[in-house]
Amino acid sequence: MAKAQHHLKDPTNKHSFFEDVWDVARQIPKGRVTSYGAIANYLGTKMSARMVGWAMGAAGNAKPKVPAHRVVNSVGLLSGKMHFGPHDEMQKRLEKEKIKIEKDKVVDFEKVFWDPAKELML
């Protein structure tokens, strides 16, 4: 069998790791947050939580929109806030969803934490 796809640039066929990450992120309920590691774990690659964060960076081009602001690090810190813009847009969005932020950290992180591996459980 010859390799049929050398230069796959087909937008309809881009089921990459990023797409999977975005798909999970889009299912995060409003007013809840999750961590990069949690998403990575759900996808089976728990050791590469970095990739999840990376996927978030590319989420800007994703359609429909990906609530990347609902994804924080394992301690509830808004580690990616700087990628939302020069201002604290990430924090503003979270506060808009009734999520309280203090010193760039999610208050009651464990309460609002949403684990795809448990909640989504598919």
Added chain:
DNA sequence: TAACTGACTCGGC
């Protein structure tokens, strides 16, 4: 093509 990078995480000091 090989090397580097990075919105992470965990374990040890």
Added chain:
DNA sequence: AGCCGAGCCAGTT
């Protein structure tokens, strides 16, 4: 309780 180093994967240069 806070800081440091190593492991990890995939996309980018």
